Amino acid sequence: MTQEDVVLxxxxxxxGRSEAEAGEREPLLVVEGLTKxxxxxxxxxxRRTVGQVQxxxxxxxxxxxxESFGLVGESGCGKSTTGRLITRLLEPTGGKVSYRGQDxxxxxxxxLAPIRSEIQMIFQDPYSSLNPRQTVGxxxxxxxxxxxxxxxxxxxxxxxxxxxxxxxxxEHFNRFPHEFSGGQRQRIGVARALALxxxxxxxxxxVSALDVSIQAQVVNLLQQVQRELDIAFLFIAHDLxxxxxxxxxxxxxxxxxIIEVGDRTSIYTRPRHPxxxxxLSAVPEVxxxxxxxxxxxxxxxxxxxxxxxxxPSGCRFRTRCWKAxxxxxxxxxxxxxxxxxxxxxLTACHFPEEPTTEARDEDIVLDPxxxxxxxxxxx
Amino acid sequence: MxxxxxxxxxxxxxxxxAFLSVRDxxxxxxxxxxxxxxxDGLSFDLERGKTLGIVGESGSGKSVTNLTVLGLHxxxxxxxxxxxxxxxxxxxxxxxxxLERIRGNKVAMIFQDPLTALSPYYTxxxxxxxxxxxxxxxxxxxxxxxxxEMLGKVGxxxxxxxxKDYPHQFSGGMRQRAMIAMALVCDPDLLIADEPTTALxxxxxxxxxxxxxxxxxxxxxxxxxxxxxxxxxxxxxDDIMVMYAGNAVERGTVDEVLRSPRHPxxxxxLNSxxxxxxxxxxxxxxxxxxxxxxxxxPSGCRFHPRCTFQDRVGGGRCVDERPLLAPDRAxxxxxxxxxxxxxxxxxxxxxxx
Numbered sequence: 001m002t003q004e005d006v007v008l009x010x011x012x013x014x015x016g017r018s019e020a021e022a023g024e025r026e027p028l029l030v031v032e033g034l035t036k037x038x039x040x041x042x043x044x045x046x047r048r049t050v051g052q053v054q055x056x057x058x059x060x061x062x063x064x065x066x067e068s069f070g071l072v073g074e075s076g077c078g079k080s081t082t083g084r085l086i087t088r089l090l091e092p093t094g095g096k097v098s099y100r101g102q103d104x105x106x107x108x109x110x111x112l113a114p115i116r117s118e119i120q121m122i123f124q125d126p127y128s129s130l131n132p133r134q135t136v137g138x139x140x141x142x143x144x145x146x147x148x149x150x151x152x153x154x155x156x157x158x159x160x161x162x163x164x165x166x167x168x169x170x171e172h173f174n175r176f177p178h179e180f181s182g183g184q185r186q187r188i189g190v191a192r193a194l195a196l197x198x199x200x201x202x203x204x205x206x207v208s209a210l211d212v213s214i215q216a217q218v219v220n221l222l223q224q225v226q227r228e229l230d231i232a233f234l235f236i237a238h239d240l241x242x243x244x245x246x247x248x249x250x251x252x253x254x255x256x257x258i259i260e261v262g263d264r265t266s267i268y269t270r271p272r273h274p275x276x277x278x279x280l281s282a283v284p285e286v287x288x289x290x291x292x293x294x295x296x297x298x299x300x301x302x303x304x305x306x307x308x309x310x311x312p313s314g315c316r317f318r319t320r321c322w323k324a325x326x327x328x329x330x331x332x333x334x335x336x337x338x339x340x341x342x343x344x345x346l347t348a349c350h351f352p353e354e355p356t357t358e359a360r361d362e363d364i365v366l367d368p369x370x371x372x373x374x375x376x377x378x379x
Numbered sequence: 380m381x382x383x384x385x386x387x388x389x390x391x392x393x394x395x396x397a398f399l400s401v402r403d404x405x406x407x408x409x410x411x412x413x414x415x416x417x418x419d420g421l422s423f424d425l426e427r428g429k430t431l432g433i434v435g436e437s438g439s440g441k442s443v444t445n446l447t448v449l450g451l452h453x454x455x456x457x458x459x460x461x462x463x464x465x466x467x468x469x470x471x472x473x474x475x476x477x478l479e480r481i482r483g484n485k486v487a488m489i490f491q492d493p494l495t496a497l498s499p500y501y502t503x504x505x506x507x508x509x510x511x512x513x514x515x516x517x518x519x520x521x522x523x524x525x526x527x528e529m530l531g532k533v534g535x536x537x538x539x540x541x542x543k544d545y546p547h548q549f550s551g552g553m554r555q556r557a558m559i560a561m562a563l564v565c566d567p568d569l570l571i572a573d574e575p576t577t578a579l580x581x582x583x584x585x586x587x588x589x590x591x592x593x594x595x596x597x598x599x600x601x602x603x604x605x606x607x608x609x610x611x612x613x614x615x616x617d618d619i620m621v622m623y624a625g626n627a628v629e630r631g632t633v634d635e636v637l638r639s640p641r642h643p644x645x646x647x648x649l650n651s652x653x654x655x656x657x658x659x660x661x662x663x664x665x666x667x668x669x670x671x672x673x674x675x676x677p678s679g680c681r682f683h684p685r686c687t688f689q690d691r692v693g694g695g696r697c698v699d700e701r702p703l704l705a706p707d708r709a710x711x712x713x714x715x716x717x718x719x720x721x722x723x724x725x726x727x728x729x730x731x732x
Contacts, residue, residue: 074580075551181669211436212607216651216665223662238581245653245663268655282585283655284610286637300589301582303536304550367586369534369556373593 025064028200028232029086033058033095034105036081040309051309055081057256058095060335063200068226068233070247070264072240072279076305078256079236083202086234087121088112099200117147120193122222124205126185130177136163136188137173143195162191166221183214190221194229202234207242219246240283244268249344252276255308255316258335262345270355272338272347275317280357295359302366315350322364323351397424398601399448399569404461406440406447415673417443419625421461422706427568430595430602432616432633434609434648438670440625441605445571447471448603449486450478465569483510487562491574493554497546504530504542507561514565529560533590552583559591566598573605588614609648613637621645624671624681631708641710641719643686646727657731664730680713691718 035058042050056078063069071079084090086097088104097105099115107115120143123129130139140162141155151158160170166187177185186206193201206222207215219242226233237243243250244264251261252275260273271277281299301320306312314332318324327350335348340355365371406418418440425431435441446452448463450470463470465486470478482488490496498506507529508522517525523542530538533556546554555575562570572591576584588611595602604615612619612633619636621629621644629642640646647666653659668685671677677684683697692713704711712719 074582183669211670212609212648213436213651213666214669216663217667219653220663220665240581241653241655241657244655245657245659264659278582280655282582284585284588284608284614285655286609286613286649286652300586302534302586304552304583305580367534367590368536369532370586370589370593373532373590373597 025066027062028065028067028100029061029063029234030098031059031061031082031086031095032098033060034082034085034092034097035094036078036085036090037093054256054308054311056085056092057311059253059256059258061251061258061261063232063234065199066226066230066232067249068235068247070243070250071234071236071253072238072243072250073253074238074279074305076255076308077253078308079238079253080204082253083121083204083234083236087119087202088116089121113147117143117196118199120196120198120201122186122189122193122201122203122206125209126182126189127177127209129189130185132177135174135176136168136180139177139188140173140191140195143192147196149196158195159191162194165194165225166191167217181214183210183217186210186214186218187221190218190225194225197229198231200232200234202236204236205238206235208237208239215242222246240268240279252279255305255311257316257348259317259349260345260347261335262342266342266345269357270341270345271357272341272345272352272355273317273349274321274323274351274353277353277357278320296357297359298363298365300363300365300367300370302368315348320366322366323353325351398427398466399425399603400462400464401444401448402462402464404444404447404463405459406443406452407458409456409458410674413674416676417625417673418447419676421622421625421627422704423620423627423630425569425601425603427601428595428599429618430604430616432612432619433603433605433622434607434612434619435622436607436670438624438673439622440673441622442573444622445488445573445603445605448571449482449488450475480514483562483567484514484565485567486569486571487565487567489555489558489562489570489572489575491577493551493558493578494546496558497554499546502543502545503549503557504544507542507557507564510561511564525564526560529564530557532594533557533560533563534586535560551579552587555579555583555587556590559587559594563594563598563600567600569601569603570595571603571605574607575604576611577606577608584611591615609637609652621648624676625673626681626711627704628682628712629710630704635708639720639723640727641716641723642682642712643688643714644682645710646723647685650727650730654731661730680711688714688722691722 034056036056037052037054039049040051040053041047071082073079085092092105096103104112104115137159140159144155159173163170163173168184168187207218210218223246225231235243235247247264249263250267251258254275260267260276271280278299278301281297306319312319313329315328318328333348333350335346337345338347338352365374402422404418404421408415408417421444433441447459448470459471504526507526511517511522511525526542527538530542535541535553535556549557576587579587606612616633618632620627621642623644629636629645640649650664651666653663666685671681679698679700680702683689689697696713702711702713
């Protein structure tokens with residue numbers, strides 16, 4: 001594919017609204033050029049900054065009202081940092097986070113207070129995200145207390161209601177977190193996030209610490225909450241199948257950048273970025289009952305994700321990419337709509353792949369050990 | 380010092396019979412709260428060159444079973460009953476010195492978290508060379524050469540230099556590769572891999588799984604692969620054993636278990652997992668409730684409190700009578716074979732899309 005095929009740099013503001021699945025709903029959260037660099041300290045006796053971890057480097061995304069937006073990527077790609085920047089648990093180094101048109105990227109504590117009640121977070125580890133010395137009732141009513149909210153019938157009644165919504169016994173509000181299992185604790189975390197009737201929930205790997213059978217229970221709970229209470233979700237996870245199940249739109253991150261974004265069907269069946277192809281082909285799948293399913297392509301990358309302290313120049317994926325050329329090192333590919341892509345499907349690649357996930361004539365095996373063993377086996 | 384050499388990578392003839400045989404294994408731990416019956420009456424066989432996948436959730440006894448095979452449990456608090464036969468040698472009653480000769484030599488293990496399983500105090504190379512010197516009586520130099528060879532084989536770039544590095548200087552995927560090199564350095568006949576890719580990213584996981592498969596083709600060793608991920612099992616194993624609360628509930632070849640599963644727990648697992656090609660509009664069908672505490676396991680079938688099909692058995696058999704797992708292709712459930720087939724085809728499979 002040549003440069004001529006790369007057309008239509010999608011204007012930022014059009015991204016969210018043009019989505020078919022998101023409909024004509026207004027954007028709730030708009031993120032533009034969001035950047036977070038963490039300083040790396042070193043040296044003795046005077047410690048000074050010797051480098052920057054470019055955890056998040058200029059990402060744009062829009063989450064519409066009531067929409068679930070998925071963020072996938074491998075560890076170290078900056079997806080959790082993005083979540084923490086949006087909830088303003090971290091302050092961005094650059095760029096802008098707007099919630100309902102209000103810029104909150106550098107807002108003070110006081111300015112943030114009313115917005116914090118509308119943006120809630122669910123954490124990965126249900127063991128460390130609940131205070132072991134507080135009862136469940138206290139944990140769930142905490143947000144109401146801080147915000148001085150006195151619901152009708154009192155806080156205790158509201159806590160019982162919330163416990164019921166998340167599928168726990170309302171009589172258990174006097175118990176402590178250690179009396180609950182992992183899945184139940186995650187439900188407590190969900191109840192706490194719901195306490196203030198938020199508009200947006202940032203869920204950072206909410207199910208990855210749970211067993212498979214429990215995972216499904218929590219996914220269903222979140223889905224029910226999202227639909228019935230019309231809450232928008234920023235769903236951060238590394239499990240591609242779970243993200244596909246939960247989110248209407250999905251962005252794929254690699255080393256602090258969004259490399260591809262689009263609606264669920266586009267990303268999972270018509271991916272264009274080589275990394276998205278590699279990621280999808282690496283997911284181990286169970287073929288249940290069917291023989292007719294087409295063979296999936298097989299791509300095995302070499303090595304691990306490079307360090308975000310000194311990411312590769314140009315396209316950050318080029319060091320592991322089978323299509324990399326000089327241009328990839330010199331020029332960073334913009335996140336644009338490539339011809340043949342559906343509306344809202346943006347890809348950052350100079351040499352995009354064919355939009356299919358079916359098996360290729362020849363597998364792509366970049367891992368030297370695998371290549372050696374497989375060549376030896378055949379020859 | 381003499382160097383005992385064994386032809387590296389000589390493939391073992393297929394069909395050499397059950398190489399590892401576990402018979403009616405019971406493992407229980409004494410704890411402050413009472414006795415935990417972690418494994419309760421487990422039997423299985425494994426042939427050379429084959430991969431047995433053990434699937435189960437946390438606390439199902441899958442890891443304990445394999446620690447017991449290697450004698451890595453604490454004998455102070457553990458009671459082991461039953462038989463573990465490795466090439467006819469009984470391991471449950473074997474002396475510590477005999478087990479030491481087997482561990483890392485005939486049977487090797489790959490653990491989930493390579494950072495805690497490798498010692499931070501020694502270089503990676505030294506840790507790989509150590510079992511080779513101990514079991515093969517190799518000289519320091521020969522062992523070092525072998526280490527470099529193994530590191531190269533598992534795909535560590537510049538193995539000669541990297542062997543002198545410490546584990547913290549390796550990335551997650553490279554550490555797991557180093558663990559594999561350590562496990563394979565003595566050409567083990569049996570490799571036990573306990574969740575070897577759970578801590579890794581998905582693209583790295585794919586590399587490691589393929590590497591294990593390719594190396595197995597090369598060396599002909601048997602593998603016990605423990606995981607909670609049915610997708611990984613489908614990719615790796617020849618045979619599958621599904622475990623729940625210390626019992627094996629279903630067994631068969633990969634095709635048999637995944638294409639026509641017969642146990643309600645296996646159905647539940649399959650229905651709980653979203654897949655890349657499932658319809659996102661179909662909600663997941665989770666297994667209700669949570670796994671039981673093994674301090675006080677349920678009577679009869681241990682899955683009955685969570686099972687939605689027990690009313691079709693009738694007579695309270697699920698509560699009173701423990702279903703047994705027959706050898707070969709089998710599932711431990713009181714439903715009749717016909718019922719299992721109809722329920723899967725009519726109620727479970729349509730949900731899988």
